[in-house]
Amino acid sequence: MSNHPFTRRRFLESSGQTAASLAAGAALAGSSRRLHAQTPPDPVVLALIGAGGRGSAHAMAMAQLPGVKFKYVCDIWKDRGAGLIGELAKVQPRPPRRISDMRVALDDPEVKAVVIATPEHWHALATVWACQAGKDVYVEKNPSNSIWEGRKMIEAARKYQRIVQVGFQNRSGPYAASARDYIASGKLGRIVHVKVYNMLDGSKWEPRPDGPPPEGLDWDAWLGPAPEVPYNPGRHLDWHPWWDYKGGTLADDASHQLDLARMVLGDPPHPGSALCLGGNHAFQSQREVPEFQSISFDYGDFTMTCESGNATGYMRKFPGEVRYGSQWPHWPTSATRIEIYGTRALMYLGRHGCGWQVAVEGGKVIDQDKGFFPDKWHQPNFIECVRTRNRPNADIEQAHHSACLVHLANSSYRVGRKQLMFDGATERFTNSEEANALLKPAYRKNYRIPDAV
Numbered sequence: 001m002s003n004h005p006f007t008r009r010r011f012l013e014s015s016g017q018t019a020a021s022l023a024a025g026a027a028l029a030g031s032s033r034r035l036h037a038q039t040p041p042d043p044v045v046l047a048l049i050g051a052g053g054r055g056s057a058h059a060m061a062m063a064q065l066p067g068v069k070f071k072y073v074c075d076i077w078k079d080r081g082a083g084l085i086g087e088l089a090k091v092q093p094r095p096p097r098r099i100s101d102m103r104v105a106l107d108d109p110e111v112k113a114v115v116i117a118t119p120e121h122w123h124a125l126a127t128v129w130a131c132q133a134g135k136d137v138y139v140e141k142n143p144s145n146s147i148w149e150g151r152k153m154i155e156a157a158r159k160y161q162r163i164v165q166v167g168f169q170n171r172s173g174p175y176a177a178s179a180r181d182y183i184a185s186g187k188l189g190r191i192v193h194v195k196v197y198n199m200l201d202g203s204k205w206e207p208r209p210d211g212p213p214p215e216g217l218d219w220d221a222w223l224g225p226a227p228e229v230p231y232n233p234g235r236h237l238d239w240h241p242w243w244d245y246k247g248g249t250l251a252d253d254a255s256h257q258l259d260l261a262r263m264v265l266g267d268p269p270h271p272g273s274a275l276c277l278g279g280n281h282a283f284q285s286q287r288e289v290p291e292f293q294s295i296s297f298d299y300g301d302f303t304m305t306c307e308s309g310n311a312t313g314y315m316r317k318f319p320g321e322v323r324y325g326s327q328w329p330h331w332p333t334s335a336t337r338i339e340i341y342g343t344r345a346l347m348y349l350g351r352h353g354c355g356w357q358v359a360v361e362g363g364k365v366i367d368q369d370k371g372f373f374p375d376k377w378h379q380p381n382f383i384e385c386v387r388t389r390n391r392p393n394a395d396i397e398q399a400h401h402s403a404c405l406v407h408l409a410n411s412s413y414r415v416g417r418k419q420l421m422f423d424g425a426t427e428r429f430t431n432s433e434e435a436n437a438l439l440k441p442a443y444r445k446n447y448r449i450p451d452a453v
């Protein structure tokens, strides 16, 4: 992460989008503009909260949808957002206003919805505040940083009748729907086991000394609900391997595959137990979130495992030719694949536009559906739901269930790699008070989500 000014090139790099995907997005925006030529769509005024790589990519894409404009760009780091505002000014009538406190946008009656792309420890509180202020919400993954706060997000969405779409964009991919239908048709046979992979590359993690915050950064606001600690560049610029801010690559990347696996399996309810083993075995770092995790979930009539970490440099996320093109990946070295084992056949499934292939003995592929990176459906789905009040594709309820898999696994690891029994009805552990203590973090004063949202 850096505070370089926003540029189109950086937007492409940071969002992982290629020229092909942007061209496709522009074509989509163009065709929906033609469709709406006679009846202008209801205006949707948005505010962006968190103007980093992902938030900027969302703002640029959504601002090009008919009737959509950003009135505010909010970031607690002074340098963030200036370049984006210049780019937005080219695609909407007026440039958005830069603010550093999200509550300015939440107090503005003209703002219909917010896009939240901050680090994870802010997601739940910002969502609850937005719902209370009557705004719809697009909140990035992983939607929550604990099980309790995820439940509060659902309660706030329902109480204030708000649309809350989560950035689990695979749920809007046609390939995800076709995989779900294929499995439901019984062609794989009975599902006995699901393997979710998130085997990413990595290197030795080194602690960094505390120091003064960079100029223009409001460190207290960055911490928000998280415990007060002195400024540390290792926390600020690499917040992923810390329990207080994210929960590792399991929360960052595996959450996409766990969510996609749940969706194609018909969204099963919470598993009855979770066991997470692992450790800093690869580089012997002193990371509190381990370099590698191996997890088993018990769903009663099938099992699901997840292998996740930053330790296997020869594995690759799907490249652009797979996400945006017609190419299939080399499955065994694909870092972010899912394998669904039925009694008759095996489905390989890939996130972010990859698609799926079904194989039988000898590796013969008998069915397949190639995908395309799904933001181009997921972002318009949010805007459409803001207008129609329909439930969005990645509604907070199912997204919460997917996020809980991350929290269940991390809780198991944190209490000493014990199998935790989970009561899905109460969302509490039945065999560990130590794990129950992790359900709800101790928030700082002024940054607490109330029990009654």
Ligand SMILES: NC(=O)c1ccc[n+]([C@@H]2O[C@H](COP(=O)([O-])OP(=O)(O)OC[C@H]3O[C@@H](n4cnc5c(N)ncnc54)[C@H](O)[C@@H]3O)[C@@H](O)[C@H]2O)c1
Pocket (backbone or CB within 6 Å): 001, 049, 050, 051, 052, 053, 054, 055, 074, 075, 076, 077, 080, 100, 102, 117, 118, 119, 120, 122, 140, 141, 142, 167, 168, 169, 221, 222, 224, 252
């Ligand atoms: N769905 C996806 O495919 C996808 C891809 C990338 C990132 N993400 C998610 O998007 C989120 C942002 O990731 P990123 O890579 O853009 O990070 P980033 O560090 O580039 O940007 C985060 C920004 O949020 C700002 N911020 C922090 N606290 C804030 C607050 N209280 N109010 C306003 N701004 C605040 C930071 O200053 C920073 O500019 C993360 O949750 C990440 O997991 C999702």
